[in-house]
Amino acid sequence: MLDLSNWDESTNMKPAGMPNRAEVVALTAGLRQKLISSEEFADLLAAAADEELTPMQHANLRVAGYAHKNALAIPADLLKESKRVYSDCEVTWQQARPNNDWSSVLPKLEHAIGIAIQISQCLGETFDLDPYDALMNQYEPGIQQASVDGMFADIREFLVNAVPKVEAAQQAPTRMAGIFKADDQLALAEICMQELGFDFGRGRLDQSAHPFSCGNAFDARITTRLSQDDFSESLFAVFHETGHARYTQNQPSEWVLQFAGEPTGMAVHESQSLFMEMQVCRSDAFLEFVYPLVEEHLRPTDDTTGWSLDNFRRAVRFVNRGLIRVYADEMTYPFHILLRYALEKQLCKGELAVKDIPDAWNLHMRDMLGVDTRGNYQDGCMQDIHWFAGLFGYFPCYLLGAIFAAQLQEACIHKIGEQTERIRQGDFSAISTWLAENIHAQGSLMEGEQLIQSVTGSEMSARSYISHLKRRYVDA
C-alpha cells in the first residue's frame, strides 16, 4: 500500500493532496512499526525458530528477525522526532535548492544529521556493528566498510588515471536533431521494454518527475521523465528501470507477501538495473540492435543532423566531467559516489562538521574530477535529496550495484557463453533466464554479498567492474 501510495503521488496525485497523504502514510507506517516491534511478533519469531525450516523459511525468519530488531533498536521518541526533522529539512531543501540557498538549509541539515548519527549509534549497538555499517545494512544487509573501502579505493585508483586518457582519445558527439513527441518516445520505450522481457500483463510505464520503479511480481511499475529535446536520457532511464522491474517481476511469487519474497538489498537491486542499462544496453551489440528502432520512431524527416549509429554510440558513451551525479556518464559516475561515501563516513564519525560540507565537497570534486564547485551549492552538496531526507548509508549501493553487475556479467558469459551475437539480433532470452533463475527468483534467500559469491563463485571485488570499464572506454 505504501508502495502504491508513493507511485500515485509521483504519477497522478495533484500537489494539494500531499499533506493529507503524508499524514495517512505516516499513520500506516506507524502501524507497521508497531506490529513489527510487538511482543506478539517476537513470540511468532521465537516459535518459528523451533520448527524444521526449509532454506527459504529460514531466510524469511532471518529477514523478519532483522526487521524486528531494527524496529526495536530506535526509541519511539527518536523515530518520531526523526520523521519530523527529516520532513522539515526536506521541505526546506526543496525551496532552498533553486535559490542556491545553503545558509537557510544548514541548521536543518545539522539537526537532521545529528538525528541520523543518533540513529546510527542505536542501530550499531543493537547489531553490534560500527554505526555507519549499521546504516548501510538498512539498505544492503551484511555490507561493511571493511570490504567496501578496498573496492572503492581500487576504482578510484583506476579512474584517476583512466579518465584523462579516455577524454583525450574520444570524439565529441553531435546533438541528434529533432523535437521528440511524448507519444513517440513512449511507443519506442514500450517496444524496448517488451524486447527486454518486461511483462506488460503485470506492469506499466508512466511519466514522473524522476524515473523510479516499484511494485511486486504481479504488478511492477516503472516511470520515466521525457524531454522533447533529448530522447536518450529518458530511453536509458527506461532501460535502467526495466532492469529493476524484471528483478521485481521475477521475485518468487509464492512468497509475495513475506519478508523473504522481497529483493535481498538495494545494491543487488541496483546491480539488476545496471546490468540492463550498462552491461546490456550500452554495449555495441545492443546499440546496433536498438538504433533502427530509434530511427523508426524518432528520426525527423527534415533535419537528420547527428543521425548515425556511430554518433548515437558516441553520444551514449561520451565521458564528460560534470557536477551532477544523475547526469554523469558511466566513467565519471563512480567519483560522485566515492565523494558521498567519504563524506558520510566522516560525518558519521564526527570528523566533519555539517557546515564544512561545501569545502569538503569542493576539495573532492577538484581532486577527482578537476571541477570547481565553490559557491555553487545547488549543483554541489545540495543536488541530491538523500541527506536532506535522512537517507544516510544509501549512496554506496549505487556503486556496489555497478560492481555486482560486472561480476554477474562475467559469470553469466562464463556459464551460458558469449551473448554478443544474440544481443545484436535482439535475443535476450538466455541472459534473462540466467538472471531470473540465479538472482531474481532467489528473493532474500541470501544476503547480497553471499548471493554474488554463490552465483559467481568469486569474492566480491571491483576487478570485473574495472575490466569492464577498461574494455569499453580505454581499450576501445
Added chain:
Amino acid sequence: MLDLSNWDESTNMKPAGMPNRAEVVALTAGLRQKLISSEEFADLLAAAADEELTPMQHANLRVAGYAHKNALAIPADLLKESKRVYSDCEVTWQQARPNNDWSSVLPKLEHAIGIAIQISQCLGETFDLDPYDALMNQYEPGIQQASVDGMFADIREFLVNAVPKVEAAQQAPTRMAGIFKADDQLALAEICMQELGFDFGRGRLDQSAHPFSCGNAFDARITTRLSQDDFSESLFAVFHETGHARYTQNQPSEWVLQFAGEPTGMAVHESQSLFMEMQVCRSDAFLEFVYPLVEEHLRPTDDTTGWSLDNFRRAVRFVNRGLIRVYADEMTYPFHILLRYALEKQLCKGELAVKDIPDAWNLHMRDMLGVDTRGNYQDGCMQDIHWFAGLFGYFPCYLLGAIFAAQLQEACIHKIGEQTERIRQGDFSAISTWLAENIHAQGSLMEGEQLIQSVTGSEMSARSYISHLKRRYVDA
C-alpha cells in the same frame, strides 16, 4: 489507502495484480477492524464521552461509536466466512452472468444471502433494530423501513399512472450522428466539470469500466466510461460523479482523517450526485447552456442528423421501459429500486426463497413496467453486482438520494431564489455555495434524515420528488 487501492484497481492496475492486491486489501481491512473493535478504542471513546464536546466532536464520537459497535456486532468467524463466501459468489457471478447461467450461481447466492441474514440478525440485536433496518443503517445511518415504505409507496402510485401518460405524449429522439473520439469527449467533460465547480487542483477525471467517485477533500477523483457511438451516457455520468465529487471536495478539511469528516451517508451522497445530474443538468436551462459546448466538441462536420437542441433534450429525457437499472431514465428508474427493496425485505424476513427470486423479479417487472424477463437472468436478477457481493440494504439509498435531491432543490430555490436564468448563463455559483455550506461542509454532523429536515425545514417526504417528476415529464 483502501480508497486509493480501489481507484487504482479500476483505472491502472492490470488484472494479473488483483489476487495479490485483494489479499493486501483484506489484511489492511482486517487491521482496521481489529483497531476499531479493540478495548483501547472503547476506552478512548469512553474517556472522550466525559469531556466537554463541540457539536462536531460530539458527532465524531457518535460515528466512531457506531463503527465500534458495528465492528463488535459481527463475530470474527462470521465476518471472515462472509468475506470468503461473498468473494466466491461474486467471482462465480462474473463468469455466470454473460452465459445467463442462473443455476450455477444459485447455490452460491443462497449461501451469500444466508450469511447476510445472519449478519443482519447480529446487527439488529446489537443496535436493537429490525434486521433489515440494521442493514440499511450501514449505508445511511438512521434510516428505517417505517419511513421508507410510505415514501416508496407514494412514488409507486404516482409512477404507475404517470409513466403511460408520458409515454403516450412524448416524441422519440433521433440518434445524434457521429463517432465520438475519446479525447474530444474527455475535453468536453473536463470543461463541464470545471463549469460545475469541480476543482482540478484537488482532483482528477479518469476512465474505468464503471463510473465512480472516491477520495477526500484534498484529492477527489471521478471516472467515466466512454463509448464512441453515444456521448451522452458518459457525459451525464460525469455530471453525476461531479455531484459526488463536489460533496467530497467540500467536506470539512480540518476533519479529514476523522469519522465526522466523512459524508454522513450514502443516500445523502447520492442526493448530491442526483441534484447535479437530475435537478441541474437535465433541466431545460442547463441543456440550453451546455448544448453549444457539446456541439463545439463533438458535432461532426459531414452528417449532422439529430443535432438540434430539441432532439438533444428529447434524447436525455426520453422515457423508455427497459430491463436494466443503470440504463433506466429518470421516470422508470424508481421502479427498479422499488423491486429490489421489496425483494430484499422479503429475503431478509425469510418470506422469499433465493431460488424463487427470478419468478418474483418477473412478477414485479410485469406489474410495474409491463416487461417480460422470464428466462432472461442476465438482464434480470443477475444484472447488478450488489447481492452477489454481499451488499444488502444499499439499493434504497439510490431512490432516497433522488427524494432528498428534490427536497433540497425546493429548499434551495426558496432560500436563494429561482436559478433558471443563471443556470442558462452557466452561473452555478449560488447553488454551489448553498449546497457547500448547508450539506457538504456539515460532514457527519447530523444523520441524513436529520440533516435534510434541518436544511429544508420539512420532514423527509416524497412530495417534492413527485412534484419534480410531474413538472418535468407530465406537465411538460
